[in-house]
Amino acid sequence: MLKGKTIYLRSVEEDDATTLFMWENNPDNWKVSNTEVPFSMTAIHQLIEQQSNIRNSGQLRFIICENDSDFSVGTVDLYDVNFKHGFASVGILIAEEKARRKGRAKESLGLLIEYARDILELTNLQCSIHGDNEPSIQLFESLGFLRIGLRKNWFIYKGKRIDEISYQLCLKEQ
Numbered sequence: 001m002l003k004g005k006t007i008y009l010r011s012v013e014e015d016d017a018t019t020l021f022m023w024e025n026n027p028d029n030w031k032v033s034n035t036e037v038p039f040s041m042t043a044i045h046q047l048i049e050q051q052s053n054i055r056n057s058g059q060l061r062f063i064i065c066e067n068d069s070d071f072s073v074g075t076v077d078l079y080d081v082n083f084k085h086g087f088a089s090v091g092i093l094i095a096e097e098k099a100r101r102k103g104r105a106k107e108s109l110g111l112l113i114e115y116a117r118d119i120l121e122l123t124n125l126q127c128s129i130h131g132d133n134e135p136s137i138q139l140f141e142s143l144g145f146l147r148i149g150l151r152k153n154w155f156i157y158k159g160k161r162i163d164e165i166s167y168q169l170c171l172k173e174q
Contacts, residue, residue, distance in 0.1 A: 002062070002112075002114075002115055003111075003154065004059055004067075004069070004107045004108075004110070004111050005063060005067075005107065006066065006067055006068075006102075006103065006104070006107060007064055007066055007067060007073070007104055007107050007111075007113075008064075008065050008067055009062035009063070009064060009065075009108060009111050009112065010062060010063050010065060011052075011062065011063070012048050012051060012052075012061050012062070012063055012075075013048075013063075014045070014048060015050060016048070016063055016072070017041065017044050017045055019072055020044050020047075020048070020075075021039065021041055021044045023074075023075070023093065023095040024038075024039045024044065024119045025038045025039055026095070036068060040061060050071035054078070054081055054120075055083065058079065058080060058081045058082070059077065059078060059079040059080070059081060060077065060079075060081070061075050061076070061077045061080045062076050062077075062108075062112070063075060064076055064094070064104060064108045066099070066104075069168065071096075071099075072096075073094055073095065073096040073099035073104055074092065074093045074094040074095045074096065074099065074104070074105075074108070075088070075092070075093050075095070076091070076092045076093075076109065076112050077090065077091040077092070078090060078112065078116060078120075078125075078148075080089065081120075081122075083120075083122075085105075086121065086122045086123035086124060087122060087123065087124040087125070087126065088116060088120075088122055088124075088125055088126075089125070089126050089127060089128075090109070090112065090125050090126070090127045091127065092105050092109060092139075101117040101135075103131055105139055106139055106142065106143065109139070109140075109143055110143065111150060113125065113143065113169065113171065116171060117171040117172065122171060123167065123170065123171050123172045124168060124171060125168070125171065126166065126167060126168045127140055127145065127166075127167050128149075128164050128165070128166050128167075129164070129165050129167065130155060130157075130162050130163075130165075131150075131162055131163030131164065131165050131166045132163075137146075137165065141169050143166075143169070144169055145167035145168065145169045146167060146168055146169070147165060147166070147167055148166050148167060148168045149165070150163055150164070150165055150166070151164040152168070153165060
C-alpha cells in the first residue's frame with residue numbers, strides 16, 4: 001500500500017470486480033478510456049488477474065481509497081511498461097463524482113510517480129490527454145509533465161474532432 005495525506009493506493013482485489021465493472025461500464029468514462037463496448041464481468045476478472053504481475057502483463061492498476069473512510073474513489077494505472085528502456089504510460093480516473101476536484105488525482109499521481117521512480121526504477125512516464133480535457137492538462141502540468149507533442153484531430157467524440165496532447169515526465173535527469 002502507498003499512503004498519502006488523504007488517500008492511499010492499494011492493489012486491486014477480487015472484491016473490487018463489481019466496482020470496476022460499474023466504473024468501466026459507465027459511458028461517461030468512455031471518452032477518456034477510449035472504450036467503445038461494455039466490459040463483461042469475466043473480462044473484469046481477467047484484467048484483475050493479469051495485472052497482478054506487472055513484469056508479465058506490462059500493466060499495474062491501483063485502487064485509490066480515502067484514508068478516513070477506506071472508500072474507493074478511482075484508479076491509477078501504469079501500462080505499456082517497458083522495463084528494458086525504463087518507461088511506462090500513466091492513466092488516472094477519479095470515478096466517484098463527489099471525490100473530484102479535491103486533490104485526490106494529484107496526490108495519487110504523486111504517489112505513483114514516486115513508486116515508478118524509486119521502486120520500479122523507471123526513468124520516464126508519459127501520458128496522452130484529450131485536448132479539451134483542461135482539468136487533466138492542468139493536473140499533469142502541475143506535476144512537472146512537459147508537453148512534447150500534439151496530434152491534430154486525433155479522436156472523434158460525438159461527431160467532434162479532438163486533438164491529443166502528449167506529455168512526458170523524466171524521473172531521473174541524467
